[in-house]
Amino acid sequence: MSVLHSISELIGQTPLLELHKLETGPCSLFLKLENQNPGGSIKDRVALSMINEAERLGHLQPGGTIIEATAGNTGLGLALIAAQKGYSLILVVPDKMSREKIFHLRALGAKVVLTRSDVNKGHPAYYQDYARRLARETPGAFYIDQFNNEANPLAHFSTTAPEIYAQLDGDIDAIVVGVGSGGTLGGLQAWFAEHSPKTQFILADPAGSILADQVETGQYGEPGSWLVEGIGEDFIPPLAHIEGVHTAYRVTDAEAFAAARALLQTEGVLAGSSTGTLLSAALRYCQAQTTAKRVVTLACDSGNKYLSKMFNDDWMRQQGLLSRPTRGDLTDFIA
Ligand code: PMP
Numbered sequence: 634m635s636v637l638h639s640i641s642e643l644i645g646q647t648p649l650l651e652l653h654k655l656e657t658g659p660c661s662l663f664l665k666l667e668n669q670n671p672g673g674s675i676k677d678r679v680a681l682s683m684i685n686e687a688e689r690l691g692h693l694q695p696g697g698t699i700i701e702a703t704a705g706n707t708g709l710g711l712a713l714i715a716a717q718k719g720y721s722l723i724l725v726v727p728d729k730m731s732r733e734k735i736f737h738l739r740a741l742g743a744k745v746v747l748t749r750s751d752v753n754k755g756h757p758a759y760y761q762d763y764a765r766r767l768a769r770e771t772p773g774a775f776y777i778d779q780f781n782n783e784a785n786p787l788a789h790f791s792t793t794a795p796e797i798y799a800q801l802d803g804d805i806d807a808i809v810v811g812v813g814s815g816g817t818l819g820g821l822q823a824w825f826a827e828h829s830p831k832t833q834f835i836l837a838d839p840a841g842s843i844l845a846d847q848v849e850t851g852q853y854g855e856p857g858s859w860l861v862e863g864i865g866e867d868f869i870p871p872l873a874h875i876e877g878v879h880t881a882y883r884v885t886d887a888e889a890f891a892a893a894r895a896l897l898q899t900e901g902v903l904a905g906s907s908t909g910t911l912l913s914a915a916l917r918y919c920q921a922q923t924t925a926k927r928v929v930t931l932a933c934d935s936g937n938k939y940l941s942k943m944f945n946d947d948w949m950r951q952q953g954l955l956s957r958p959t960r961g962d963l964t965d966f967i968a
Contacts (some may be wrong), residue, residue, distance in 0.1 A: 664900075665930070697776055699722045702765075789816060793821060809836075813865075838864070
């Protein structure tokens with residue numbers, strides 16, 4: 634193995650693991666281990682792509698300031714790369730976010746500005762409006778705006794998609810994804826439309842999100858709430874190109890958390906809650922097939938930041954999501 638010269642070189646080229654212990658019907662199911670990226674999630678690719686593209690387009694000058702509205706994995710990815718490249722990073726974060734996330738971002742050198750969680754789009758304290766205004770008022774600042782930034786899907790178009798294709802010798806029947814910003818879905822769909830049009834896209838959506846309704850009926854009603862983090866929306870992210878989705882599955886928190894716990898106990902993969910949603914949908918899709926299919930899904934982030942939540946039996950019981958903390962709760966998933 635050669636010597637690396639920057640942590641950024643560890644981003645991407647993630648392994649693909651075939652799952653053998655879960656009930657996959659006639660299908661082969663492969664998990665792309667995005668939790669192995671150095672910042673712990675798929676968003677490292679996107680952070681690198683958006684910063685490189687901002688440099689290329691002249692939006693960022695040496696020593697400049699990057700601003701984004703997020704406390705999630707995008708923030709961690711941006712903090713990792715901003716520190717490497719010598720940029721200042723200001724993250725505008727709603728004040729309901731966990732202390733661990735805020736401490737982690739500050740430890741990486743980001744400046745975290747807390748704003749109100751109880752206001753909606755259009756209010757000056759709403760985190761996205763706040764970040765946009767701050768970027769306008771801060772000299773040399775660039776608002777990354779992942780929901781409208783084409784360099785977000787570009788990361789998946791130019792890296793994630795060709796990696797999956799090469800790892801499976803171009804033979805992939807379906808890819809199961811979730812949507813937060815829509816970058817993963819939009820970027821993968823665009824690449825596969827060109828190189829493997831037979832590959833279908835399956836949406837894994839938390840119950841309560843409006844995206845599955847949009848796929849099924851083209852309409853949507855009132856959004857609900859869900860505990861799974863990083864996916865599901867109350868609007869249609871433009872970068873997702875949701876119209877390309879073949880089938881959508883709605884996954885409850887209980888099912889998602891049980892799947893993530895089963896993944897750790899059976900296959901040894903410590904992944905986050907959105908992975909539970911994707912894996913549940915992938916297993917349902919696989920079990921519904923009558924012929925052999927090759928199916929891919931993603932471990933979007935690491936499970937270590939969920940140890941006190943979905944991996945904690947007490948928390949699960951408090952949420953009413955677990956009655957017995959035994960493998961017996963996982964039998965639906967295990968082959
Ligand atoms: N899973 C997790 C844990 C995430 O943080 C995100 C990003 N919000 C996603 C999935 C969804 O990715 P995308 O933004 O590309 O739709």
